[in-house]
Amino acid sequence: MTSGPASPPAELPAEPPASPVTEPPATDGSASKQGDLSDHERHIAPHVMVYLFAFVPFVALFAAVPLAWGWGLSWLDVGLTAGFYVLTMLGVTVGFHRYFTHGAFRARRGLRIALGVAGSMAVQGPIRHWVADHRRHHLFADKEGDPHSPWAFGTSPAALVRGFWHAHMGWIFDRSLTNQQRFTPDLLADPDMRFVHRAFTWLTVLSLAAPPVIGGLVTWSWWGAVTAFFWASLVRVGLTHHVAWSTNSICHLVGERPWGARDRSTNVWLLAIPSMGESWHNLHHADPTSARHGVGRGQLDISARTIWLFEKLGWVSHVKWPTERRLGRLAARAAA
Template sequence: MTHTLDRPPVRPPKAAAPILAGEKSRTETFLVKLFAVVPLLALAAAVPFAWGWGLGWLDVALAVGFYFLTGLGVTIGFHRYFTHGAFKANRGLRIALAVAGSMAMQGPVIGWVADHRRHHAYADREGDPHSPWRYGTSAAALAKGFWHAHMGWLFDREKTNAERFAPDLLADRDIVRIDRWFPALTVATLLAPAVIGGLVTMSWWGALTAFFWASLVRVAVLHHVTWSVNSLCHLIGDRPYAARDKSANFWPLAIASMGESWHNSHHADPTGARHGVRRGQLDMSARLIWVFEKLGWATQVRWPKPDRLARKLNPGYTPAPRGFATGGPRATGQSG
């Protein structure tokens, strides 16, 4: 079987295909609110719950493990691979990335990709689903825009037209099947830590604390780190490269976002496999793509080219160090 994902992402057609595909159903809208609010409530309860009891090293290990497993499924899979075609993947890696990303509970893969391609097509302009500049530039408008970009847009009923923005994914039977599995994968990502915690400790209490920390709190933290790329990384930070929008590099989120917060660099070179292109910019997603490349699971990786980025450099910034384009640790001179 020939998979359409072995080609670069399909660009939106020039014909005036509609941006939206109607509205989300009442059930879809309810589930979005449920998945956004319940983990958030768990996060709010985390500190008093942990005060003196209810948190052990097993809970921490499970939370961190599932955080990075599902988070990398989003950053490498949903974002750099499925949305931007930063590399080609064999079938096994493609399926694994789609499953891991779905377990982050950020929505089915096809809808996620359609929303993000739409974001890049209209970044910080009319049509962008989550620009913080949507309401203007006054303090009140930016406060309202921050809320909208961070999570308010999730509650809108408008639905991005996947036939326009993700036709390649709709044509891939493996991805369509995983997209339909999203409810089952949601159950799996919530129950797996509880099952492991219960079996390791041989207790219901171990299952309960693992569910709280490694399921609910883990999902909430990953949600808000991802949403912060939409909100904070279009409001504040460093802008070394020229882009059509207000994307910015925000270093405090570099580790938690697995390299996604080098957002200005990404918008300057959207198909690049590495977002942390300057010296000292940690990008563990790029490092793992490099590992996949060495294993032969990923090919034709689009490592950023120094001359291309140098042409987009804003005044007052020095070019990125030579040699980072290959992505390897010796070539980059970086630790990320």
């Protein structure tokens, strides 16, 4: 892997927020030998909100197709939906995932906070919950202890159907929360991220309220606010949820495995653009700290290109770009 200059600019943290969890999974697949994975349960009120925010946007997705013909879809709605989708999805892929979870680069303080805010506005959970779950996923990938493996119930057709549901969205209804003391001590010690974590409810309100406010003001009508809320709030959140969850489910079940990883992660080209490059998932699991996941010809990785732009602007440094030597070793491992 390559890195940036020998010493970062003054505003950059001394070290990237890389995962503090490094021990390998138990050889017998027992999560109990890996310590306590969960330290508390979600309270009933936020647990009810999990169901609400999982299913209401999901229903909106089903309603979107018939409603798009002859009812309430303007170019303003399309623009707002696309704009908020890109903003919040990159907040997750570049921010929550490649930066906060894996430390693929170092970022200036202002950008760090902006990435935390944008990721929170995707309404996929507070930052520490998200990062803790994903670090745990990598530690126990497709083994006992993984919070969302589609292989958790076996390999029969019925078990895989059950596993797909569990990996895609069933796992989020478990009230047990991943141990943050173990998996996110860096974020617990970071006052900026403590603030972003506590602000999740208000950032969710902002994410849902901003589109109808803009739609209503631009059209100067309540109807403009209603359609903007439906498309750029509900439908957009539903899209970001299911695209992100597809990386957990589809990208561990079907697809290509050109890189040597210790789990069943795959590349699924069909999801590359909506996932901002996250669906080149096999390389990510083979080399988790890499800032780029899609390295082959035609493998578009919008998140990596965004990080490249940030690097050119001087907002990030020490970017861990993949090298030919590293990729050669990973390809050889897959062929062995």
